[in-house]
Amino acid sequence: QVQLVESGGGLVQAGGSLRLSCAASGRTFSGYVMAWFRQGPGKEREFVSAINWSDLSTYYADSVKGRFTISRDHTKNTMYLQMNNLKPEDTAVYYCAANPGSIWRTQYYEHWGQGTQVTVSS
Numbered sequence: 001q002v003q004l005v006e007s008g009g010g011l012v013q014a015g016g017s018l019r020l021s022c023a024a025s026g027r028t029f030s031g032y033v034m035a036w037f038r039q040g041p042g043k044e045r046e047f048v049s050a051i052n053w054s055d056l057s058t059y060y061a062d063s064v065k066g067r068f069t070i071s072r073d074h075t076k077n078t079m080y081l082q083m084n085n086l087k088p089e090d091t092a093v094y095y096c097a098a099n100p101g102s103i104w105r106t107q108y109y110e111h112w113g114q115g116t117q118v119t120v121s122s
Contacts, residue, residue: 001026002024002025002026002027002098002110002111003024003025003026004022004023004024004096004097004098004111004112004113005022005023005096005113005114006020006021006022006094006095006096006113006114006115006116007020007021007023007116008020008021008116009094009116009117009118010117010118010119011119011121012086012118012119012120012121013120013121013122014086014087014088014120014121014122015085015086016086016120017082017083017084017085017086018083018086018118019080019081019082019083020036020080020081020083020094020116020118021078021079021080022034022036022078022079022080022081022096022113023076023077023078024077024078024079024096024098025077029053029077029098030053030054031053031054031100031101032052032053032054032098032099032100032101033050033051033052033053033098033099033101033102033103033104034050034051034053034072034079034096034097034098034099035047035048035049035050035051035096035097035098035099035104035109036048036049036050036070036079036081036094036095036096036097037094037095037097037107038090038092038093038094038095038118039092039093039095039115040089040091040092040093041091041092043092045095045107046061047061047105047107048060048061048064048068048081048094049061049064049068049070049081050070050104051070051071051072051079052102052104053072053074056072058070059104059105063089064083064090067083067084067085067086068081068082068083068084069081069082069084070082079096081094083118086118086120087120088120088121088122089120090118090120091118091119091120092118093115093116093117093118094115094116094117094118095112095113095114095115096112096113097109097111097112097113098110098111099111
């Protein structure tokens with residue numbers, strides 16, 4: 001059974017940084033795309049970033065380019081999202097997701113974590 005567990009969320013001041021982690025288990029993730037989504041108050045879930053586990057191709061929403069960096073550590077089966085220069089508009093529940101194959105531009109990922117809250121104060 002694939003399991004994804006997010007951690008690292010919390011309260012941070014505008015301009016600060018956080019690093020989110022997604023611990024993945026249940027199988028090897030070679031041949032998977034893994035991604036971060038977020039859902040802010042009163043908003044729909046939106047794509048943030050994705051990474052191809054095997055070839056390390058990365059993708060970012062325009063709203064986070066230059067501020068967020070996605071990465072993964074194969075030896076730890078863990079994906080990260082380094083978030084710098086955080087803004088109040090980044091406040092959301094952040095979700096880890098995983099999908100077999102190489103299609104990343106979809107909301108219909110096969111596996112999801114429970115989410116971690118990020119709150120950015122002004």
